[in-house]
Amino acid sequence: MKIVIAPDSYKESLSALDVATAIEQGFREIYADAEYVK
Numbered sequence: 001m002k003i004v005i006a007p008d009s010y011k012e013s014l015s016a017l018d019v020a021t022a023i024e025q026g027f028r029e030i031y032a033d034a035e036y037v038k
Contacts, residue, residue: 005038
């Protein structure tokens with residue numbers, strides 16, 4: 001399974017890459033074998 005993570009940034013708090021990394025960490029707990037693209 002391939003999961004694409006493409007969030008926008010959170011103004012003055014998190015960059016889009018930081019948000020994508022946090023989302024990926026959560027998804028990996030459920031879908032450990034998936035391929036992630038951010």
